[in-house]
Ligand SMILES: Nc1ncnc2c1ncn2[C@@H]1O[C@H](COP(=O)(O)OP(=O)(O)OP(=O)(O)O)[C@@H](O)[C@H]1O
């Protein structure tokens with residue numbers, strides 16, 4: 231099963247609308263995404279599993295919610311429904327899934343994953359839908375963990391910062407040679423309010439900074455893990471199966487000159503993205519490195535090892551700015567997304583075990 235890849239084009243943001251040379255350089259027709267060079271006017275076409283057009287074709291209500299005025303428009307509720315159905319079916323069938331957002335800064339990664347203001351993103355929507363699908367919580371348990379990778383170190387976002395070990399938590403390998411974060415806290419969830427409180431707490435603890443475009447930019451890769459423990463009684467035994475959804479909101483490559491005081495962090499962040507790009511390139515073309523995939527190059531690639539070429543069902547949303555100002559970066563992201571699409575995973579469901 232190949233990694234499922236989608237792109238999403240957001241509306242212009244204020245910074246872009248204020249620029250004189252801002253035009254829309256991207257279009258979507260069905261599942262094709264077409265990007266046009268603003269200088270040469272040459273176009274290139276890319277095909278993905280889904281192409282979501284959130285650029286126009288809507289009116290924004292006073293409360294910030296978008297109402298569709300064109301059938302081309304894909305709003306957050308369409309995207310949330312599409313992914314939550316897939317992710318929850320996997321979870322209930324015992325498959326692990328991973329969904330990650332990728333794209334340049336301010337392209338809409340956090341907006342798509344978490345949502346902003348009244349617009350819900352995939353994570354809160356999926357978490358709440360899980361609760362409504364589980365009619366008997368007493369036989370199931372939902373647990374949430376949330377952490378960030380910041381300068382190659384892992385910080386648990388759901389415990390007080392005062393209890394963070396100096397260099398963060400360690401990544402270890404289990405008996406199946408899978409990477410995991412040691413001593414990560416897990417928090418039970420029984421109601422939508424529990425989810426909201428945990429997501430709020432984790433989001434408050436994560437690192438961000440005031441970026442150039444007057445936006446709050448993510449500075450760390452943020453992971454939220456949703457674990458479902460399903461229990462069944464068999465004769466006089468209780469059997470249990472755990473399955474997971476990993477939601478990853480990645481930070482974007484930054485230009486060092488844009489924030490000189492934070493240079494060390496920017497270098498670390500950029501090298502983690504470079505490691506991800508190398509792993510993806512080698513997985514898509516295994517002959518190029520004799521089949522050796524260097525997951526150990528960064529914390530990000532170790533954490534994503536199972537999602538990239540491993541045994542889970544993986545989805546990527548590549549978020550795109552529509553602006554001709556970022557044509558070169560957007561085209562690079564489209565090329566990266568087409569390489570990700572070539573990666574094959576071998577999903578294996580988890581099994582019920584006696585507890
Ligand atoms: N589909 C969308 N519809 C409306 N507004 C959007 C959409 N996507 C993004 N935006 C707006 O664009 C801005 C940037 O989005 P967001 O913070 O999600 O970017 P990001 O990719 O997470 O950036 P960074 O890498 O810097 O963290 C926000 O103001 C957000 O509200």
Ligand SMILES: [Mg+2]
Pocket residue numbers: 339340341446447448479
């Ligand atoms: Mg972000």
